[in-house]
Amino acid sequence: xxxxxxIAPASSPVGIWTFVGKLLRNKTILFGLGVLVLLALVAIFxxxxxxxxxxxxxxxxxLRPPSAVNxxxxxxxxxxxWSRLIYGSRVSLIxxxxxxxxxxxxxxxLGLIAGMVRWIDNVLMRMMDGMMAIPAxxxxxxxxxxxxxxxxxxxxxxxxPEIPRVARMVRSxxxxxxxxxxxxxxxxxxxxxxxxxxxxxxxxxxxxxxVQATYIASSAILIEASLSFLGIGMPDEIPSWGNxxxxxxxxxxxxxxxxLFPGICIALTVLGINRLGEGLRDMLDxxxxxxxxxxx
Amino acid sequence: xxxxxxxxxxxxxxxxxxxxxxxxxxxxxxTVPRGQIVCVVGxxxxxxxxxxxxxxxxxxxxLKPVAGSIKLLGEELIGATSDRMRELRGSRIGMIFQEPxxxxxxxxxxxxxxxxxxxxxxxxRHPKAEVxxxxxxxxxxxxxxxxxxxxxxxxxxxxGGQRQRVxxxxxxxxxxxxxxxxxxxxxxxxxxxxxxxxxxxxxxKRKNIGVLFITHDFGxxxxxxxxxxxxxxxxxxxxxxxxxxxxxxxxxxxxxLIESVPKGIRKSAEMRESSPAVxxxxxxxxxxxxxxxxxxxxxTLAVKEAAFTLGRGEILGVVGxxxxxxxTLARCxxxxxxxxxxxxxxxxxxxxxxxNETLRPHRRYIQVVFQDPYxxxxxxxxxxxxxxxxxxxxxxxxxxxxxxxxxLLELVGMDTQILDRFPHExxGGQRQRxxxxxALASEPQILIADEAVSALDVTVQAQVLxxxxxxxxxxxxxxLFITHDLRVAGELCDRIMVMKSGExxxxxxxxxxxxxxxHPYTQALFSAAPGRExxx
Numbered sequence: 001x002x003x004x005x006x007i008a009p010a011s012s013p014v015g016i017w018t019f020v021g022k023l024l025r026n027k028t029i030l031f032g033l034g035v036l037v038l039l040a041l042v043a044i045f046x047x048x049x050x051x052x053x054x055x056x057x058x059x060x061x062x063l064r065p066p067s068a069v070n071x072x073x074x075x076x077x078x079x080x081x082w083s084r085l086i087y088g089s090r091v092s093l094i095x096x097x098x099x100x101x102x103x104x105x106x107x108x109x110l111g112l113i114a115g116m117v118r119w120i121d122n123v124l125m126r127m128m129d130g131m132m133a134i135p136a137x138x139x140x141x142x143x144x145x146x147x148x149x150x151x152x153x154x155x156x157x158x159x160x161p162e163i164p165r166v167a168r169m170v171r172s173x174x175x176x177x178x179x180x181x182x183x184x185x186x187x188x189x190x191x192x193x194x195x196x197x198x199x200x201x202x203x204x205x206x207x208x209x210x211v212q213a214t215y216i217a218s219s220a221i222l223i224e225a226s227l228s229f230l231g232i233g234m235p236d237e238i239p240s241w242g243n244x245x246x247x248x249x250x251x252x253x254x255x256x257x258x259x260l261f262p263g264i265c266i267a268l269t270v271l272g273i274n275r276l277g278e279g280l281r282d283m284l285d286x287x288x289x290x291x292x293x294x295x296x
Numbered sequence: 297x298x299x300x301x302x303x304x305x306x307x308x309x310x311x312x313x314x315x316x317x318x319x320x321x322x323x324x325x326x327t328v329p330r331g332q333i334v335c336v337v338g339x340x341x342x343x344x345x346x347x348x349x350x351x352x353x354x355x356x357x358x359l360k361p362v363a364g365s366i367k368l369l370g371e372e373l374i375g376a377t378s379d380r381m382r383e384l385r386g387s388r389i390g391m392i393f394q395e396p397x398x399x400x401x402x403x404x405x406x407x408x409x410x411x412x413x414x415x416x417x418x419x420x421r422h423p424k425a426e427v428x429x430x431x432x433x434x435x436x437x438x439x440x441x442x443x444x445x446x447x448x449x450x451x452x453x454x455x456g457g458q459r460q461r462v463x464x465x466x467x468x469x470x471x472x473x474x475x476x477x478x479x480x481x482x483x484x485x486x487x488x489x490x491x492x493x494x495x496x497x498x499x500x501k502r503k504n505i506g507v508l509f510i511t512h513d514f515g516x517x518x519x520x521x522x523x524x525x526x527x528x529x530x531x532x533x534x535x536x537x538x539x540x541x542x543x544x545x546x547x548x549x550x551x552x553l554i555e556s557v558p559k560g561i562r563k564s565a566e567m568r569e570s571s572p573a574v575x576x577x578x579x580x581x582x583x584x585x586x587x588x589x590x591x592x593x594x595x596t597l598a599v600k601e602a603a604f605t606l607g608r609g610e611i612l613g614v615v616g617x618x619x620x621x622x623x624t625l626a627r628c629x630x631x632x633x634x635x636x637x638x639x640x641x642x643x644x645x646x647x648x649x650x651x652n653e654t655l656r657p658h659r660r661y662i663q664v665v666f667q668d669p670y671x672x673x674x675x676x677x678x679x680x681x682x683x684x685x686x687x688x689x690x691x692x693x694x695x696x697x698x699x700x701x702x703x704l705l706e707l708v709g710m711d712t713q714i715l716d717r718f719p720h721e722x723x724g725g726q727r728q729r730x731x732x733x734x735a736l737a738s739e740p741q742i743l744i745a746d747e748a749v750s751a752l753d754v755t756v757q758a759q760v761l762x763x764x765x766x767x768x769x770x771x772x773x774x775x776l777f778i779t780h781d782l783r784v785a786g787e788l789c790d791r792i793m794v795m796k797s798g799e800x801x802x803x804x805x806x807x808x809x810x811x812x813x814x815h816p817y818t819q820a821l822f823s824a825a826p827g828r829e830x831x832x
Contacts, residue, residue, distance in 0.1 A: 181672035182682070184632050185731070189686030189738060190659040199685075203676040 026283060032276025039269060043089045052080035054087050054239050063255050075244070075258055076251055084239040085261055091240035092221045092269060095155055099220035100213045102159035107166025108209060114167065115174025116197060125171070128164035136161035136223070144232050154233060158220050169212060173205045180204075207284035214277030218270040225266050241266050299369075301474045301506035302328040302351065306364035309346055309355065320346050320359060321530040328474060328506035328523075333497070335509045335517045335538070337553070338527035339753035340724075344510045347527070348478050350374075351508065352391060353381035368474060387417050390467030394479040396459035400451040406462050407431050407447040413469055434465045439495060456618075457488035461495065468499065475499075478510045485617035485780065490824035493520050512753065514557045515783070515827030518542055526550045556758040557827065558783035571607035574741045574774050575629070575662075578603050580638035580648070582624050598624040600798045602638070606742065611768060611775040613789030613806070615782055615821070621798040622778050626746045629776065630664045631655055643741065660690050663735035667747035669727035673719035679730055680715030686738040697737075704733040707770075708763060725756035732763065736771075743767075744776045749784060761788050782821055786810055794818045 023029050042049060051071060058078030066073045072081040114124040140157035147153040177183065183200050191199070227233035228242025236243060241262035248258030307324040321343035328334045338344045349355050351366055353373060366373040368388060373381070385391065393399045401409055410431040414422060422430075428447075435443035438461040451459055460480060467475060477496065481489035497520050500507055511517060517524055521538040526549070534547045545551045582599040599621045606612050616622040628635040631647055640648040647658055663686075666672040673682055680698065683705075687697035702712040708729040719727060728748065735743055745764065749757040765788060767773055779785050785792050786806055793803040794815065802815040813819045 181666040181668060182674040185664065185666065185672055185734065186674075186685060187632060188630055188659055188662070188664050189734075190656045190689045191685060192656075192689075199677070200674050204674070 022283065026279050028275050029279030029283070032272045032274070032279060035268060035272025036276065039089055039093060039272070042086055043093050046086045046090060049086050050080075050083035052083050054080060054083040055237060056080075063251060063258075065255075066257070072261055073255065073257055075247060075255075079239075081244075081258065081261060084244055085241070085265060087239045088241040088244060088262060089265065089269075091151070091234055091238065091242075092224065092266070094151065095158065095224040096217035096221045096269075096273065098155040099159045099162065100217040102155065103162035103166050103216050104209060104213045106159070107163040108170050110163065111167040111170025112174055112197065112201070112205075115171040115178065116193075116201070121171070125168070128167050131161070131164045134161070137226070140223070140227055141230075141232055144227070149232060149235050151234070151238075154224060154227065155220075158223050158227075162216050162220075166209075166212060166216070170205060170209065173208055174201060177201055177204045211277050211281045211284065214273050214280065218273040218277070221266065221269055221273075299330055300327050301330050301369060302326070302508065303367040304347070304351065304364070305367075307347065307350060307361060307366060308363040309343075309350055309359055310362045312358050312360045319530060321350075321527075324364070324527075324532055325535070326508070326525050326532075328508050330473070330506050331500060331504045332522040333500055333507040333509050333520050334523040334525060335511055335521035336525045336527060337511055337514060337517050339512060339553075339755065341529070342527040343530040344527050345478060346530075348476050348508060348510050351474075352385060352389060352476060353378070354385075383417075386413060386472070387470045388472050388474065390464075390470075390472035390475045392460070392463045392467050392475070392477045392480045394482050396456065396463045396483075397451060399463055400459060402451050405448050405450055406435070406454075409462075410434060410466055410469055413466060417470055430469070434469045435462070437468065437499075438462070438465045439498075440465075455488075456484050457491060460484060460488075460492055464492075464495065464499070468503070471503070473505055475505055475507045476510075477507060479512070480509075481516065482512070486782075486826070487617065487820055487824040489516075489826065493826070496520065513826060514542075514554055514754070515825065518827035526553065552755055556754040558757075558761070558781065558787045571609055573605045574608050574643055575606040575776075576639070576641040577605070577629060578639040578641070580625070580628060580640065581636045582621075582628050582633070583636045597798050599628065599635070602800055604793060604800070604803065606774045606776060608741070608774055609768060609772040610791065611764070611777055611789045613785035613792040614776060614778045614795060615780070615785050615792055616795035617780055617821075619797070620795040622780075622795050623746055624798075625795070626664070626744050626776060626778050630662055630744050631659070632664070657690075660686070660738035661740050662742045662744065663738060663740040664744045664746060665728070665731050665735050665748040668751055669724045669731060670751075672731050673727060675719055678716050678718055679722075682719075683715070683730070683734050683737055686734065690738050701733065701737055704736050705730075707736070707767070708733045709759075725752055725760065728752060728756075728760055729763070732760075732767075736767070736773075740773070742774045742776065744778070746778045747780065748777075750779065750781070757784070764788060782825055794821070 023033070052069065056079065058074070061070070061074050061078040062076055064070055064074040064078075070080050070082065072085065074080055075084070110124060110128070114121045136158075139161060140154075143157040143160075144153055178201060183196065186196055186200050224233060224240070225242035225245065228240050229246045231246060233242050234240040244262040245259050248255070248262075252259050304324055304326040308322050309320045311320060324343075324347055326334060326336065326347065336344045336347060346355070346359065350361055351373065353376065355361070361374050364374070368384065373384070376384075404412075407428070411427045414427055414430060431447060432443055435446060440446055440458065440461050446454070446458070446462075451462075454462065475496075480496075481492050484492060493516065496507065496509075499505065509520065517538065523535070524538050524541040525535040526533050526541065526547070528549050534541060534545065534550045541550060542554065545554055580599055580602040581597075584596040584598055602625055604612065614622045614625060624633070627633040629640055631640070631650070635648050638648055639646050642658055642661060645658060647655055650658070673679070680701065683701040684694060684697035687700055688694055692700070698715065701715070705712045705714070710726065710729050710733065719730070722730065749760050752760060761784065764775065764777075768775060777785065777789055789806050791804065792806050792809045793800050794809070794817065795801065796817045802809065802813070802818050809818065813822055
């Protein structure tokens with residue numbers, strides 16, 4: 001043997017636990033995760049945490065200030081604000097999560113196909129351009145008007161305009177990754193297309209996709225709130241932060257808390273998700289983080 | 297007369313936020329006299345760039361000089377204010393970098409970029425005509441033909457060599473006394489590199505400046521250096537006049553570096569008897585782009601009518617500069633790309649037009665090793681997963697594949713315990729060995745090495761070349777060895793083909809090509825090879 005034996009470097013453990021450790025040491029991510037976990041717990045245990053039946057109308061107790069029974073006061077129909085806030089977190093979190101999942105899966109699949117199959121690329125991307133030309137709120141109003149306002153319709157209506165955005169991003173990343181030498185090496189080793197995509201392409205596009213998903217989730221929560229505020233969101237009997245704010249509009253001067261509390265909840269949730277996304281972006285792509293910081 | 301322009305003494309640079317107080321470079325002494333070129337040579341990670349950046353005052357955040365002094369004409373630069381450093385850069389210190397395209401602003405013409413420099417570094421405004429005159433003079437100084445036209449060109453309209461000349465013109469515009477060149481010719485073709493080196497040598501003579509020239513290539517050092525400083529792992533291991541260091545290196549590391557420089561031709565270049573052909577390429581043609589619907593659009597002929605045969609156990613070198621079509625040829629032959637026309641007969645089967653499905657069983661016989669070892673391994677797969685993929689694709693069980701891969705790792709000189717590690721844990725040379733092992737895993741008959749050693753340090757390059765030669769004699773592997781470097785090709789190959797703009801202009805046994813190059817282009821390549829006079 002003429003070539004000298006190369007001694008391998010000392011092993012560094014690569015595993016799920018080191019990754020989790022890295023996650024938790026990042027303050028931005030920790031904050032975002034903390035907010036989300038707290039909210040998720042509230043949503044899951046809503047039926048334990050509520051104090052007064054959120055749907056119970058008590059006209060006698062209209063617009064009451066905070067008290068021992070109604071912790072955050074009552075609204076114009078005498079419903080308990082605290083309990084409605086607790087239940088409202090369910091809608092927001094479900095909408096955020098479901099929209100992000102739909103958009104990432106549908107947009108990811110379309111982007112992957114467009115990036116991998118050249119002849120479909122043009123057709124698919126022009127269709128995406130067409131979809132992007134429709135204003136999101138108008139599309140949502142039309143869909144909800146046609147199909148009726150419920151959680152499923154709302155999620156679909158919000159998810160559809162996000163799909164082309166995700167598809168475009170995934171396509172561009174796929175186009176870069178498929179030119180990488182390791183993909184060509186796999187091709188020359190006779191790897192079949194499905195295996196190629198699953199083993200070599202998908203894992204290498206996941207990072208930007210996860211980050212994108214967090215931004216979609218936070219914007220979905222905001223859009224759901226605005227739809228509810230416009231009166232085309234969740235029906236009034238299901239409490240959501242959006243329709244709570246819509247109801248409170250007329251009584252803002254009497255009881256600012258009516259609008260303030262759901263507003264704070266929305267802001268906090270969106271902030272948490274955005275921080276999580278930012279932290280993940282910095283961690284998964286340190287190069288990007290530095291350029292955003294402005295200083296090398 | 298020759299006073300010292302730059303005097304670096306005892307320079308030590310530390311990583312600031314490092315608890316271990318790790319030193320990046322320690323106790324560096326470099327003196328650049330007027331009218332001389334001082335070459336700082338070393339492999340990657342030797343600290344040669346950190347040294348240059350310290351002089352420029354452009355150390356990246358986290359690096360700080362903690363001891364020593366850097367004196368430019370007696371003025372201390374360590375601790376100088378950033379305003380003073382900015383004044384000095386440009387006016388007293390000129391700088392040129394490796395990649396001229398990224399160092400020039402793509403949206404400004406050459407004239408604008410040079411004029412900007414004049415305006416920044418002077419108090420009063422200059423009339424346009426005067427600026428134009430100075431810019432033109434600076435460009436003409438770089439021996440650029442039709443400099444007047446070039447003034448109004450954008451960087452993308454210039455060739456690599458022209459861009460580097462514009463960069464040098466910018467660096468020299470305010471008549472500095474010290475020029476710092478950080479690998480200025482590494483990204484250029486050999487013939488262009490030669491011109492730039494001649495230009496720098498000429499400038500030193502004409503302007504009587506000092507040059508601090510950072511390079512990894514001893515060939516370049518041999519061509520231009522007056523003084524040589526050899527660095528390894530952050531310390532100077534040897535320094536002295538070029539003659540002394542190159543002829544009688546005192547340190548074993550310097551000797552190793554000089555010996556690792558590919559010398560061109562093997563001492564024992566025995567003629568090989570011809571062996572049965574494993575690969576026969578006929579009239580291979582590849583074009584990029586296509587005529588649009590109305591006959592518009594550009595068609596580029598990347599490979600024109602290429603024809604060659606490759607015998608069992610033979611190493612055929614394909615040499616050419618960037619854009620010569622050598623990589624396209626490799627990609628067509630390995631069928632990562634479908635050629636526009638011609639035949640590729642692999643062990644008797646024509647694979648030129650085969651569909652992906654019919655091609656798959658034949659792929660195992662022809663494997664590729666790529667240039668960039670950092671991009672040829674999937675970062676998300678362990679080394680073992682990457683290695684067994686090919687073997688499993690061609691029908692082995694994962695257990696059998698792992699056993700086979702372990703023996704291959706031994707063959708390429710790697711520890712067999714590394715299968716569960718990830719690529720980021722390995723150095724460039726180690727990764728390239730892993731890639732070679734991966735290519736060998738499917739028991740190919742032909743290995744295509746596409747610039748497989750170009751990204752490696754010379755000592756590692758020498759090891760990998762040895763490995764290739766060794767594999768050929770052990771496994772009877774035929775190889776298509778693509779390179780831009782004639783010296784590397786000469787070390788390894790039995791036969792050499794020289795390509796220029798898509799055509800094979802000359803081919804023949806290595807000894808013939810080296811002994812008696814026929815085509816003018818081949819001759820030009822030879823005369824441009826750096827370090828020719830000293831090393832042969």
